[in-house]
Amino acid sequence: MSEAAKVPPRARPGYNRDNAFFRDGLKEGKFLIQRCVGCQTLRQPPRAMCPKCHSFEWDVVEASGMGTIYSYATHHHPPLPGIEMPARIVLVELDEGVRAVGNLVDATDADMKIGNRVTFTVRRYPNGDDTDYPQWKPEQAA
Numbered sequence: 001m002s003e004a005a006k007v008p009p010r011a012r013p014g015y016n017r018d019n020a021f022f023r024d025g026l027k028e029g030k031f032l033i034q035r036c037v038g039c040q041t042l043r044q045p046p047r048a049m050c051p052k053c054h055s056f057e058w059d060v061v062e063a064s065g066m067g068t069i070y071s072y073a074t075h076h077h078p079p080l081p082g083i084e085m086p087a088r089i090v091l092v093e094l095d096e097g098v099r100a101v102g103n104l105v106d107a108t109d110a111d112m113k114i115g116n117r118v119t120f121t122v123r124r125y126p127n128g129d130d131t132d133y134p135q136w137k138p139e140q141a142a
Contacts, residue, residue, distance in 0.1 A: 010082025010125040013133070019046040021060050026132035031063040031120045033098055044098035065120035066139070067092040070099055072112045082125055088112055090136055106137040 015023050018034075022045075025032035034046040038055035049056055075087040088104040090112065104112060105123065117139035122132045 010131070010133075011080075012131055018048050022046055023132070025060075025062075026122050026134060029122050031065050031094075031100070031134060032060045033063050033094075033096060034058050035061050042096055042098050044094075044100055061096075063098075063120070064095050067094040067100075067118055067120070067136070069104075069112065069114055069116045069118060069136075071114065072104070074109070074112070090118065092118055092136055100134065102134045102136050104137065105135045111138045 013023070021034070022032050034043050035041070035058060036043065036050035036053060036055050037057040037059055039050060039053040041050055041052045042061070043050065043058075050058070069090050070093040071091040073089050075083075075089055076085065079085050080087065083103075088107060088109070088111075089101065090104045091099055091101050093099050103123075104118065105121065118136040119139050121135050121137050123135045124130050124132050
């Protein structure tokens with residue numbers, strides 16, 4: 001049995017008409033942000049209605065992929081299927097002003113400091129359909 005076959009599959013994220021653009025953008029290596037057509041408010045995570053003006057009309061902008069660690073946590077237990085432990089989880093404030101969560105990869109514990117610059121990357125994990133996940137890595141590792 002190969003090593004890949006021994007790794008349990010990672011949970012598959014939700015996919016619906018409000019976030020399909022985001023999931024599809026990851027396949028192209030892009031971090032896409034939903035924007036309200038009415039008031040131009042950016043919103044992440046994607047949702048059906050603008051929290052500011054309550055419009056249902058939206059379009060999409062591509063983020064620069066750069067941001068700053070706003071908060072972080074290290075997940076040790078319980079083990080999660082398909083996720084290397086300990087998992088370095090960061091809340092990143094993108095340069096565009098919205099925040100996003102993901103794993104900090106290609107990093108050490110010393111890289112997990114509030115205010116450190118990170119850059120967006122995409123990792124594909126086997127889970128039956130090889131889903132792409134947004135991840136972050138230290139800016140100097142980019």
